Amino acid sequence: MEKEIDLHVDLILKTYTFWPPWFKLDINGRISREVQRNMTSNYNTSVRVGVEEKKREEWQPYLEKYMRDSILPYLQKISITKFIQEISHRSFQLNCQICGTINTLKITSKGMADLFQGITLTIPCQNPQCKDEHLQSNFSFSLATLLIFLTEPPTMSI
Numbered sequence: 325m326e327k328e329i330d331l332h333v334d335l336i337l338k339t340y341t342f343w344p345p346w347f348k349l350d351i352n353g354r355i356s357r358e359v360q361r362n363m364t365s366n367y368n369t370s371v372r373v374g375v376e377e378k379k380r381e382e383w384q385p386y387l388e389k390y391m392r393d394s395i396l397p398y399l400q401k402i403s404i405t406k407f408i409q410e411i412s413h414r415s416f417q418l419n420c421q422i423c424g425t426i427n428t429l430k431i432t433s434k435g436m437a438d439l440f441q442g443i444t445l446t447i448p449c450q451n452p453q454c455k456d457e458h459l460q461s462n463f464s465f466s467l468a469t470l471l472i473f474l475t476e477p478p479t480m481s482i
Contacts, residue, residue: 387468390472394472394475394476395471395472395475398471398474398475399471408436410474411431411436411470411474412431412433412436414430415428415429415430416428416429416430416431416465416470416473417429418447418463418465420449420451420454420461420463422449422454422455422456422461423449423451423453423454423461425449425450425451425454427447427449427450427463428450429447429463429465431445431470439465439466439467439470440467442467444464444465444466445464445465445466446462446463446464446465447462447463447464447465448460448461448462448463449461449462449463
Protein backbone atom coordinates (compact mmCIF):
# COMPACT_ATOMS: atom_id res chain seq x y z
CA MET A 325 0.00 0.00 0.00
CA GLU A 326 2.78 2.43 0.93
CA LYS A 327 4.58 1.71 -2.36
CA GLU A 328 1.39 2.46 -4.29
CA ILE A 329 1.02 5.80 -2.53
CA ASP A 330 4.67 6.67 -3.24
CA LEU A 331 4.22 5.79 -6.93
CA HIS A 332 1.04 7.87 -7.14
CA VAL A 333 2.73 10.86 -5.45
CA ASP A 334 5.75 10.52 -7.77
CA LEU A 335 3.45 10.50 -10.81
CA ILE A 336 1.64 13.63 -9.58
CA LEU A 337 4.91 15.44 -8.84
CA LYS A 338 6.33 14.60 -12.28
CA THR A 339 3.27 16.04 -14.06
CA TYR A 340 2.66 19.74 -13.38
CA THR A 341 -0.96 19.59 -14.59
CA PHE A 342 -1.76 17.07 -11.84
CA TRP A 343 -0.51 19.35 -9.04
CA PRO A 344 -3.21 20.61 -6.68
CA PRO A 345 -3.73 24.42 -6.94
CA TRP A 346 -2.39 25.10 -3.42
CA PHE A 347 0.80 23.17 -4.25
CA LYS A 348 1.27 25.02 -7.57
CA LEU A 349 0.92 28.38 -5.81
CA ASP A 350 3.42 27.44 -3.12
CA ILE A 351 6.03 26.03 -5.52
CA ASN A 352 5.62 28.88 -8.04
CA GLY A 353 6.01 31.40 -5.22
CA ARG A 354 9.18 29.70 -4.00
CA ILE A 355 10.61 29.59 -7.51
CA SER A 356 9.71 33.22 -8.14
CA ARG A 357 11.35 34.36 -4.88
CA GLU A 358 14.50 32.37 -5.62
CA VAL A 359 14.73 33.70 -9.20
CA GLN A 360 14.30 37.27 -7.91
CA ARG A 361 16.98 36.72 -5.26
CA ASN A 362 19.38 35.32 -7.85
CA MET A 363 18.62 38.15 -10.29
CA THR A 364 19.32 40.72 -7.57
CA SER A 365 22.53 38.95 -6.63
CA ASN A 366 23.64 38.74 -10.28
CA TYR A 367 22.76 42.41 -10.83
CA ASN A 368 24.77 43.46 -7.76
CA THR A 369 27.72 41.37 -8.94
CA SER A 370 27.65 42.88 -12.45
CA VAL A 371 27.44 46.41 -11.02
CA ARG A 372 30.43 45.74 -8.77
CA VAL A 373 32.41 44.32 -11.69
CA GLY A 374 31.57 47.42 -13.75
CA VAL A 375 32.63 49.72 -10.92
CA GLU A 376 35.90 47.82 -10.49
CA GLU A 377 36.62 48.13 -14.22
CA LYS A 378 35.94 51.88 -14.12
CA LYS A 379 38.18 52.25 -11.08
CA ARG A 380 41.02 50.46 -12.87
CA GLU A 381 40.63 52.43 -16.11
CA GLU A 382 39.68 55.94 -14.97
CA TRP A 383 40.31 56.33 -11.26
CA GLN A 384 44.11 56.60 -11.34
CA PRO A 385 44.24 59.50 -13.87
CA TYR A 386 41.47 61.27 -11.96
CA LEU A 387 43.32 60.87 -8.65
CA GLU A 388 46.57 62.14 -10.14
CA LYS A 389 44.83 65.27 -11.43
CA TYR A 390 42.94 65.74 -8.18
CA MET A 391 46.14 65.34 -6.17
CA ARG A 392 47.95 67.86 -8.35
CA ASP A 393 45.09 70.41 -8.42
CA SER A 394 43.59 70.14 -4.91
CA ILE A 395 45.54 68.09 -2.40
CA LEU A 396 49.09 69.30 -3.06
CA PRO A 397 48.17 73.01 -2.88
CA TYR A 398 46.38 72.33 0.42
CA LEU A 399 49.36 70.44 1.87
CA GLN A 400 51.82 73.11 0.73
CA LYS A 401 50.04 75.80 2.74
CA ILE A 402 49.47 73.87 6.00
CA SER A 403 51.95 72.64 8.62
CA ILE A 404 51.77 69.08 9.96
CA THR A 405 50.90 70.42 13.43
CA LYS A 406 48.02 72.47 12.06
CA PHE A 407 46.96 69.49 9.95
CA ILE A 408 46.74 67.21 13.02
CA GLN A 409 44.92 69.90 15.02
CA GLU A 410 42.41 70.35 12.24
CA ILE A 411 41.74 66.61 12.12
CA SER A 412 41.44 66.19 15.88
CA HIS A 413 38.96 69.08 16.28
CA ARG A 414 36.71 68.12 13.45
CA SER A 415 33.88 65.65 12.83
CA PHE A 416 33.39 64.23 9.38
CA GLN A 417 29.97 63.57 7.86
CA LEU A 418 29.71 60.39 5.76
CA ASN A 419 26.55 59.78 3.71
CA CYS A 420 25.80 56.09 3.40
CA GLN A 421 25.16 55.28 -0.24
CA ILE A 422 23.03 52.30 0.72
CA CYS A 423 20.55 53.77 3.23
CA GLY A 424 21.24 57.53 3.09
CA THR A 425 22.06 57.83 6.80
CA ILE A 426 24.46 60.65 7.62
CA ASN A 427 27.16 59.10 9.80
CA THR A 428 29.39 61.25 11.99
CA LEU A 429 33.03 60.27 12.33
CA LYS A 430 35.41 61.73 14.87
CA ILE A 431 38.95 60.44 14.36
CA THR A 432 40.68 59.37 17.57
CA SER A 433 44.42 59.63 18.14
CA LYS A 434 44.70 55.88 17.43
CA GLY A 435 42.71 56.38 14.23
CA MET A 436 45.07 59.18 13.18
CA ALA A 437 48.09 56.99 13.91
CA ASP A 438 46.56 54.19 11.84
CA LEU A 439 45.85 56.56 8.94
CA PHE A 440 49.42 57.90 8.97
CA GLN A 441 50.69 54.30 8.88
CA GLY A 442 48.64 53.64 5.74
CA ILE A 443 45.97 51.60 7.48
CA THR A 444 42.44 52.03 6.14
CA LEU A 445 39.82 52.43 8.86
CA THR A 446 36.61 50.40 8.56
CA ILE A 447 33.64 52.22 10.03
CA PRO A 448 30.18 50.58 10.26
CA CYS A 449 27.11 52.54 9.18
CA GLN A 450 25.36 53.91 12.28
CA ASN A 451 22.00 52.66 10.99
CA PRO A 452 21.69 49.08 12.35
CA GLN A 453 19.11 48.27 9.61
CA CYS A 454 21.58 49.12 6.83
CA LYS A 455 22.80 45.99 5.10
CA ASP A 456 25.03 45.42 2.09
CA GLU A 457 24.26 41.93 0.77
CA HIS A 458 23.09 40.75 4.21
CA LEU A 459 26.10 42.22 6.10
CA GLN A 460 26.32 45.45 8.06
CA SER A 461 27.30 48.24 5.68
CA ASN A 462 30.79 49.68 6.25
CA PHE A 463 32.78 52.69 5.10
CA SER A 464 36.47 52.55 4.25
CA PHE A 465 38.27 55.68 5.43
CA SER A 466 41.90 56.17 4.37
CA LEU A 467 44.39 59.01 4.52
CA ALA A 468 43.46 59.80 0.92
CA THR A 469 39.78 60.03 1.93
CA LEU A 470 40.74 62.31 4.80
CA LEU A 471 42.66 64.62 2.48
CA ILE A 472 39.72 64.77 0.10
CA PHE A 473 37.45 65.68 3.01
CA LEU A 474 39.74 68.50 4.03
CA THR A 475 39.72 70.01 0.53
CA GLU A 476 36.04 69.41 -0.33
CA PRO A 477 32.66 70.57 1.01
CA PRO A 478 31.78 69.29 4.53
CA THR A 479 29.44 66.40 3.56
CA MET A 480 30.61 63.66 1.24
CA SER A 481 29.17 60.32 0.12
CA ILE A 482 31.38 57.26 0.27
